[in-house]
Amino acid sequence: MNKTWLVLSHEVETIVRSRSFIITLIVVPLVGFIILFVVGILQRNNPSPDVTSLLIPERPSLKGFIDHSGIIQDVPEQLGDIVQAYPDQESGLQALREGEISVFYVISPDYLQTGKIEMYAQQINLLEDTGSAYPVDWLIEYNLLKDQPQLLDRVVQPLNLSVEFIAAEKPPSNQNEMLTFFVPYGITLFFYIFILGSASLLLSNITTEKQNRVMEILLTSVTPTQMMTGKIIGLGLVGLLQMVVWLVSALFLLQFSGRTFTALQGVEIPPTIVVWGVLYFILGYTIFAALMAGIGALVPNLREASQATFLVILPLIIPLMFISLLINRPDSTIALIMSLFPLTSPVAMMTRLAATPVPFWQLGLAALLQALTAILIVRLVSGMFRAQNLLSGQPFSLKVFLRALAGRA
Known part of the structure; x- marks a missing residue:
């Protein structure tokens, strides 16, 4: 446990102190605040048209x-x-x-x-x-x-439709259908980018250490499981820190933007999305970070690693391909299967949660399946580092990856 902590603390300290991380962490929310601040000043000086009308005309042209x-x-x-x-x-x-x-x-x-x-x-x-x-x-x-x-x-106007929800929890009310459709889109892409970005960070880290022969030195002092656990948790904490900072900034921006963009007035992100979002980020990140680490253990350089990542991120792309179905029919059988399958669950379940209330048992079952999958994959991938010297220099292939994952390499 002490060695795992040493690996963890080293990864966190190295990344957090890097100039690129600090710039990315601060600049992205700052740019958003600057844009809204400038737009607010322009509106006060010229209050005639609303900024939203630049994108969505309030009335049709002649x-x-x-x-x-x-x-x-x-x-x-x-x-x-x-x-x-x-x-x-x-x-x-x-x-x-x-x-x-x-x-x-x-x-x-x-x-x-x-x-x-x-x-x-x-x-x-x-x-x-x-x-x-x-x-x-x-x-x-x-x-x-x-x-x-x-x-x-x-x-x-053939319908004077009155809608009542019979679910125990009422869905958040949005004042127009456009935002009801685009808010889940935004949350899904936000979540997808963070999981993929954090997992890719681990892939780059492992591939670089392997090329520099740091990995072999490290494995003489710690076990592969200790190294994997420390790196995954350490880089995951860094990604989670970035996610929390950006998410809090996004909430402030959303609240402030209601004064500038009238279409965003009244839009609220329910606390359940934030709570479950953090949990699914941790579990989803662990799964895909471990798979990325497995690729890093097999490929000879970062260039081949980048080419091989498509096989790993494909399950994350599938929910994006079916995002209209997940938003418009979140209770369908396909949506339920994708939200429970561990490799598609992190993105699919967050999309459903943003579109409609999801039963607690489905949320809990999806989290449990992800947790079990994460533990299994971390253990399997740890075995790759015992065989990585034998595989060093081989071009990446799906067959080699699956054999190594099964411990047959």
Whole structure:
């Protein structure tokens, strides 16, 4: 235990005192504060538009149309500043070319029979849904049903939906669907980056020590298990420290940003996500750090190590590929399997937790399975260092990795 502590303290002291770690730890949150501070000053000097409107327009730009069907007789007051009628198609297209309107709709003469509408746009605009027929569809509905206001209301807004959650714990309320979708995205990517970054740090550390022959000297004084445990815990504490500092900074930034970006007002990260996030970070990091260490024990240099890491991080990529499913259908069978399987659980479970309340038994079972997997992998990978001199210089392959992991190398 004393030797494990020596390895641990050496790794922590070496990393924490490095200039690159200190700069990364401080500069990243500082840049966020500076950006929000500058934006706040600009808003006070020019308070007319909200900063969020730079990304999400509060109202649609002017759109033109020509009606060959004769359906549109009146333009409702709500659409007066949004749509513009043109007497002929050429004048509408000319206005589109000159940038007076964003899109131009041509309603065909046989619209009632075919529903055909042609839309012209000058170029693709990723910040505007040019593929939508709004507000022309509303304009047509208004003119067809203006004499039946009750039916018009039902056509325009068919549902007055009231939602009640029967789970014991209510999910956090978000004021719009966009943030409900993007908050889990942000948490997932944040978590993915930290696990991968911390595990990669251990891979780089072991590969460098192996190339410099420090590893052989170290193994004459400590057992492979003591060395692995000390390095994993030490570098894990460094990663956890960085995660906590950045997470606390993110919470302050989120609270402060509500004054600058109105779309972020009222957004809160539940404490359960923070608590479980720390636990899953520790377990997920231990699993992938041990696997990365196994790669470091086998490959002859850091370049080959970087190429081999794809095999290890593939399970972390799978939840990112299914992130829409995890967010939109967090209680589906696939989501449950990915959140319980130890190699995909750290990212998948955090995505589900950010999207919906997760039963405690699932959270506990996922943590238990990760803990057992972490213990098993650490023990198996420790055996690689007993055989690493025999494997030194061999090119990395999945077959060699699995044989070494099973203790057959």
